[in-house]
Amino acid sequence: MNGFLPLVIECLSLLAIFSVASGLTMPLRRAMSTHEHPERGFVQALRNLAGHISRPLAVLIISEALLAIFRFTPQLRPHFLELPDHVKAWFSFWVIALSLNLVEGIAKEVFTVRGRPFPIPELLNSIIRTVLYVASALAVLKTIMDIDISPLLASTALVTAVVGFALQGVLSNLLAGMSMHLTRSVMPADWVRIGDVEGRVMETNWRETRLRTHGGHIMLVPNSIVANATIHNMSRPATLRRHSVPVGASYSDAPGDVIDALLQSALSVPEVVPDPPPDAFITEFKDFGINYVVRFWTDNYHDRQAIDGDVARKIWYQFKRRGIEIPFPMSDKLLNDMMAVVSHQRRLxxxxxxxxxxxxxxxxxxxxxxxxxxxxxxxxxxxxxxxxxxxxxxxxxxxxxxxxxxxxxxxxxxxxxxxxxxxxxxxxxxxxxxxxxxxxxxxxxxxxxxxxxxxxxxxxxxxxxxxxxxxxxxxxxxxxxxxxxxxxxxxxxxxxxxxxxxxxxxxxxxxxxxxxxxxxxxxxxxxxxxxxxxxxxxxx
Structure with missing residues (x-):
């Protein structure tokens, strides 16, 4: 056979081997626990290692099995054994890939056993892995197949420049994602507010950050927008945050009694931590009453709407039991008349x-x-x-x-x-x-x-x-x-x-x-x- 037909058949055969190996090993790779949510145990560690090395190992086994078939099939032997450098290069590349995956798997399991997160974020880890694969492929082409890779590198640089110009937005998201992973400003499981979007970080990849809002909606925020936005991270470096609930009380109620009721209300909510202790004070004297604010600390600031509402509910009951009135805006005369009536009714x-x-x-x-x-x-x-x-x-x-x-x-x-x-x-x-x-x-x-x-x-x-x-x-x-x-x-x-x-x-x-x-x-x-x-x- 002449021309490019043997090369096309060879490439298709190699692609088929890779596809079959990927399909066969998919369950093993899916069974791995990620380093963002590690699962400990000897069995899980073996399962993770098997998942890391399964694909390159499967490629090598399938390739060796096909070679054995070709060796014992006279009709196929001349076509697939006439290029021994190609076969050697193919096996060499996947042996290198197997070694890289094994080293990566062992390193991740060591950190998991020690109870520490893997220091390299997943996005950056994927980029490093891809770069090493490309470098290995070029090294194999140069050393085993004796191909001059200088033109290939030059053309790759030109193609990279053209593609980079055409995909500025994609590259911007990619670089922004790498920056976020390196600085760990946004990590999975964090509760964050990015611009007008607030939610729990589900995943960060090369293009976007995925948030799940309180309402269960999945929001996809491009990494370039995340990098340029002001990020309110409610989970790092610690989850402890302070809340504030404003409330008003009438002039007829002593500030000491009001403040005591506010503090007792805050402490009665289970989510409120006793240390640092809550505090309350007067913020303003209004025409119709005195404004107060009660401040308290929780470890669930992302759930502040429900917690603040629970504190406000307890305040209403405390005020009712203590006879503290919550005022509403009115004129001075109406206010004086109403307070006189209330004071009289209290004595009845x-x-x-x-x-x-x-x-x-x-x-x-x-x-x-x-x-x-x-x-x-x-x-x-x-x-x-x-x-x-x-x-x-x-x-x-x-x-x-x-x-x-x-x-x-x-x-x-x-x-x-x-x-x-x-x-x-x-x-x-x-x-x-x-x-x-x-x-x-x-x-x-x-x-x-x-x-x-x-x-x-x-x-x-x-x-x-x-x-x-x-x-x-x-x-x-x-x-x-x-x-x-x-x-x-x-x-x-x-x-x-x-x-x-x-x-x-x-x-x-x-x-x-x-x-x-x-x-x-x-x-x-x-x-x-x-x-x-x-x-x-x-x-x-």
Missing amino acids: PPEDDEIERRVGDLKESDFYTRILVDADGQALLQDGELRQVATRMRRIRYTVGETLFNQGDSGDSCYVVVRGCLHGRVEYEDAREAVEFDVGPGVLLGEMSLMTGLPRTATVTVREEVELLEIPQDAFVCLLALHPEIPGVLSQMVARRAARNTAALEKLKCVSKDEVAETLRQENILQRFLRILRHGSARK
Whole structure:
């Protein structure tokens, strides 16, 4: 055969060998773990190494098998064995490629075993690999096939210049991608804002950076735009970032109370870190109120919209429970008139329908069935007397994630759950597993601290939004003063209940054994009731 036909057949045969080897080894190469998300383990390390060397090794094996066939086929032997330099060059190139891939695979696995990222970014690694392949091919052509590569290099330089001029945008993206990989300004898994686009970096390649937004959209940003933009990286060098939530309060509310409510609201959100601690301060005096800002730190700044919203939600509940008003813009006269009305309404007793609701909630709760009945199950108070106690209670609301009280806190009030669900946790000194429980509507919480003076025996948090009736100490004083026999009856009831739980109470983290024994004696409980009653009468 004359002309270029043998060369064309040879090239097509080599291309077929490469294609078959690539197809056969694709599963192995896909099974490799990347160095951005390394997987450790001896089996995975072997799988990664096999993936690195699989293609050049498969090319060599297939080539050797075909050569064996050609040697033993008389019709094909003259055509494929008459150019031994070509065969030698082909095998030499793939042996070099096998060596390069083996060295690369071993180097990556060494860094993976040490728990460190591979220092060369993937894009730059691919470019270096390609350059080494081209250099190896040129070296093989020069040394084995004795081809003068000078014209080839000159023509390659000319073609490179022409292609570079024609593909300026592509080369700009390529160089920008190399720069980003070298400086590591944007890496996979980082949360970044590039111009108007914000999201998690999924991948960076030679042309573009892929971001996944909060809404799940995949945004492709050319590397040249990334290189020229101001990048807000929310993951590097550390994830800790500060948030700010502005809020307003009325002039009638003391700044100290407002700031305390803001700090408590921020700390009640799980994502807010306690160190550095949050802070809050006044930013401006407006015509209709005082503007504040609360600042806090989290490790999830990219999720700031949800976190800031959660803090704002907690602020609303804190303000409502503390009677702090959030103002809205209005004229001076309207503001003064409204504040006068609000101040007057705060001093008014609850309306009759609200009093009846409180009485009804009390009668359906453990407060009535466990405390306001005697040993025979007879009610200690009539509805009219319950109304006197109910006027001193208040209805409060808590939202999900807030803490009603902590184990070990002092307590001068108890609560009736009207609706919703709370979660309790009791910890013991003997390191046994903590006891956890849920409570729902009708349950009475915190009465032992109010009646005995012991610290809170559990930590209670809000599992779902709850409405509570708070029974403060002045309501308890009113209850004790209704009938002379009530302090004695209640002290006996509390002492009996405490005696059944003495063993468990003595093992709590928050109290000592001696303190429990002394406090829960009936005469001491009665003395506490009488002391509370005297103090309440003195204040009146």
